[in-house]
Amino acid sequence: MAVIGARRAGSSPTASDGEAAPLETVSSIEWTGEGLTVLDQRCVPDDTVFLQLTTIDGVIEAIATLAVRGANVLGTAGAFGYVLGLRAGLAPEDVAARVIAARPTAVNLRVAVELAHDAQRRGEDPLGVALRLLDEDREACATIGELGRQELAGRDRLLTHCNTGALATTGRGTALGIVYAKAEAGEPVTVLATETRPLRQGARLTVWELHKAGIPVTLLVDSAAAAALVAGKADAVVVGADRIAANGDTANKVGTLALAIAAKHAGVPFYVAATWNAIDASTPDGSAIPIEERAAAEVLGAGPGAAAADTRVWNPAFDVTPAGLITGIVTERGVLHAPYGPAIAQATR
CATH class of the missing domain: 3.40.50.10470 (Translation initiation factor eif-2b; domain 2)
Structure with a gap:
């Protein structure tokens, strides 16, 4: 788990001439192709720190320590963690069990990992499942x-x-x-x-x-x-x-x-x-x-x-x-x- 960027958290937006400031939100998780870039939520609000997670162990640690948290992000991160575990040559069943055990209450984590695992067992690419979950969550939130x-x-x-x-x-x-x-x-x-x-x-x-x-x-x-x-x-x-x-x-x-x-x-x-x-x-x-x-x-x-x-x-x-x-x-x-x-x-x- 590597820190790829850190800066003092910015102040809230301000309005001018009585107009409302535009809504500004932050992206908490992105897939880079090599791994996950996640906002380390343990550091907010004092600092904005992004972590690069390129191993299953890094993803599990981030989930367990609440660097990554929130039911929906847990599910998305879990699916990508499963992908990283397979890339490391680990047994699919073991990878799924380890990621799911990182946080037992949030069902989103289990569902997402199981979807990726089912795709692997069908001979499909679980990365496609993880990317689809990322997009579907954004659309669901808007609705x-x-x-x-x-x-x-x-x-x-x-x-x-x-x-x-x-x-x-x-x-x-x-x-x-x-x-x-x-x-x-x-x-x-x-x-x-x-x-x-x-x-x-x-x-x-x-x-x-x-x-x-x-x-x-x-x-x-x-x-x-x-x-x-x-x-x-x-x-x-x-x-x-x-x-x-x-x-x-x-x-x-x-x-x-x-x-x-x-x-x-x-x-x-x-x-x-x-x-x-x-x-x-x-x-x-x-x-x-x-x-x-x-x-x-x-x-x-x-x-x-x-x-x-x-x-x-x-x-x-x-x-x-x-x-x-x-x-x-x-x-x-x-x-x-x-x-x-x-x-x-x-x-x-």
Whole structure:
């Protein structure tokens, strides 16, 4: 894994003569022919660092350490990682298993690797699958943005969690894709972004993205989100998804469940925005979704104010929001509403 470029992250765009600044987003992943160029998301917002990944080990390390993150980007990176493993002469089954194991909760990773693996077993070039997934994700994000804009017409103050934009996808994003679509259509839109503990993807990544795009954003500490909803500071909650079960139960970054409960209490609609490959028809409900647990060190930290090093920590990376708390699921195949089991089955045909 080589660093091929680093620079201090730029400031947000500015407007002149009262005009809105043009939307500016960053590309998080590109295929060079020799490997992947990815934005190292661990360095944002302080620095913009791009990594050149030319081996399967490099891809797996980048995924496991969250240099590469976001359900859609994980899937795309996984498919290219599979290609790099085959180029190194490794056994296809071993390559697939290793890449899938890097992050167990996000179903996009498994689906993308399995598609590439199936192509290899049919004697086809898995690189073609990976390149197709790259393009399809961009198109799906654009569709989700427009469908979500229509669904949330008149809802201008959106609360979101974690990061679901250009850094998490190969396009404009899922939940943030809706924000961008509203802005590009000239509709007023502001965002409340939770910090998203323990790795602060909302504070580091979402706020940075929205600043670059010139979209007004206010950062919330996670524990203030419920109070913001009860106080009427948001018209809707829009989040992404790492896996959606066949009944609509949704796994997303830990803290999503608390937002859904608070939104229900406050009478605020709660939407999930995700590309179709986040839906796992083989998982009947949320209880069957594996939940990744991460190291205690991510929470404990170091230095003044840190908890004692021997403190017991439960650090799940995700939680599951029951389908009954979800107002709608925005996908590139349409906006789904309850009951989600029949809606998902109908859209799958």
